[in-house]
Amino acid sequence: VFAGIAQAPEDPILGVTVAFNKDPNPNKVNLGVGAYRTEEGKPLVLNVVRRAEQMLINDPTRYKEYLPITGLAEFNKLSAKLIFGADSPAILENRVATVQCLSGTGSLRVGGEFLARHYHEHTVYIPQPTWGNHPKVFTLAGLKDVRYYRYYDPATRGLDFKGLLEDLGSAPNGAIVLIHACAHNPTGVDPTLDQWEQIRQLMRSKSLLPFFDSAYQGFASGSLDKDAQSVRMFVADGGELLMAQSYAKNMGMYGERVGALSIVCRSADVASRVESQLKLVIRPMYSSPPLHGPSVVATILKDSEMFKEWTVELKAMADRIISMRQQLFDALKARGTPGDWSHIIKQIGMFTFTGLTSEQVAFMRQEYHIYMTSDGRISMAGLNAKNVPILADAIHAAVTQ
Numbered sequence: 477v478f479a480g481i482a483q484a485p486e487d488p489i490l491g492v493t494v495a496f497n498k499d500p501n502p503n504k505v506n507l508g509v510g511a512y513r514t515e516e517g518k519p520l521v522l523n524v525v526r527r528a529e530q531m532l533i534n535d536p537t538r539y540k541e542y543l544p545i546t547g548l549a550e551f552n553k554l555s556a557k558l559i560f561g562a563d564s565p566a567i568l569e570n571r572v573a574t575v576q577c578l579s580g581t582g583s584l585r586v587g588g589e590f591l592a593r594h595y596h597e598h599t600v601y602i603p604q605p606t607w608g609n610h611p612k613v614f615t616l617a618g619l620k621d622v623r624y625y626r627y628y629d630p631a632t633r634g635l636d637f638k639g640l641l642e643d644l645g646s647a648p649n650g651a652i653v654l655i656h657a658c659a660h661n662p663t664g665v666d667p668t669l670d671q672w673e674q675i676r677q678l679m680r681s682k683s684l685l686p687f688f689d690s691a692y693q694g695f696a697s698g699s700l701d702k703d704a705q706s707v708r709m710f711v712a713d714g715g716e717l718l719m720a721q722s723y724a725k726n727m728g729m730y731g732e733r734v735g736a737l738s739i740v741c742r743s744a745d746v747a748s749r750v751e752s753q754l755k756l757v758i759r760p761m762y763s764s765p766p767l768h769g770p771s772v773v774a775t776i777l778k779d780s781e782m783f784k785e786w787t788v789e790l791k792a793m794a795d796r797i798i799s800m801r802q803q804l805f806d807a808l809k810a811r812g813t814p815g816d817w818s819h820i821i822k823q824i825g826m827f828t829f830t831g832l833t834s835e836q837v838a839f840m841r842q843e844y845h846i847y848m849t850s851d852g853r854i855s856m857a858g859l860n861a862k863n864v865p866i867l868a869d870a871i872h873a874a875v876t877q
């Protein structure tokens with residue numbers, strides 16, 4: 477019965493790793509994957525995560541019972557506190573409905589399905605460009621009208637602020653707007669605080685509903701609070717919003733799929749009804765979420781000493797990436813590579829949007845065995861002192877060929 481089925485294309489991001497794994501060249505470099513690597517090019521399990529896991533394993537009172545549909549209650553509370561701030565009025569007034577979800581993607585999907593069922597407007601605006609999964613997640617969640625708002629200006633390799641304001645300004649009242657809380661993927665370009673404030677005013681004046689995607693809190697600047705500033709500005713005005721949170725990058729919990737969806741409401745009563753409806757979205761989808769990941773995260777977040785250790789390890793990851801930006805910039809300068817490469821040090825977070833064309837990307841894969849997505853996005857976390865010179869040689873050759 478399945479004989480006629482067509483071969484589906486590889487995922488544009490995960491497909492880079494598939495191609496990389498097939499390449500027998502020993503000097504190959506994978507800059508496609510959005511996961512942290514150490515200076516030695518190895519994946520990293522944070523020390524504090526190992527410690528928390530050990531504590532959980534040694535605790536004889538812990539069972540493998542099902543979690544409730546909404547997940548681990550303690551984890552949900554701590555997650556809302558982490559992103560909105562401990563003294564957030566929305567938390568103090570019990571106006572936040574938080575449910576544990578399958579990492580950032582699952583949070584976006586559950587939030588999307590909730591909106592498709594209960595929100596009057598099904599138009600979602602996403603930035604141009606954005607993480608490739610966004611349009612698919614929302615369309616399949618039932619929000620069929622996905623539109624783009626201008627975000628990145630290739631000429632300046634910075635924010636197209638005027639275009640952004642124009643596009644959101646002409647969006648229908650009430651439309652949903654997907655916003656990267658910090659470290660925009662793939663461009664590494666974020667609005668300034670002043671620009672965030674203008675975006676907030678415009679959005680609130682048109683009742684546009686913010687749906688924040690926070691996949692990099694603490695990973696961008698090294699400070700959890702700084703990376704949450706955009707979100708907290710929108711919470712401070714008392715209005716509604718959705719928040720999809722991921723612990724994949726900032727706690728290195730990638731494969732454990734730990735995340736949370738929070739919906740900030742106008743009153744505790746509304747939040748409680750929203751939560752009851754979220755349960756109806758989740759129950760037929762996967763019944764209840766996994767136990768291990770959120771137990772680890774909650775163990776760390778609730779203990780001040782472990783929390784401190786986490787922030788130190790998190791900052792070390794962020795700082796290593798920032799130093800790779802400088803090293804790559806310096807290496808291109810030293811080679812006299814044509815062009816202005818200052819965007820490498822200006823952009824923030826895990827990725828640099830190099831501005832390389834898809835032909836140049838293909839050339840670098842062919843000639844230098846360097847793998848990245850065809851839009852020229854490189855994961856800075858995959859760089860180290862050993863492969864920066866190789867990458868700089870490859871970029872130099874690609875732009876001067």
Ligand code: PMP
Pocket residue numbers: 510578579580581582607656661689691721722723724730735
């Ligand atoms: N949003 C953005 C912007 C991302 O970059 C990512 C991860 N690449 C995610 C969401 C989702 O990640 P996860 O589902 O692994 O938490």
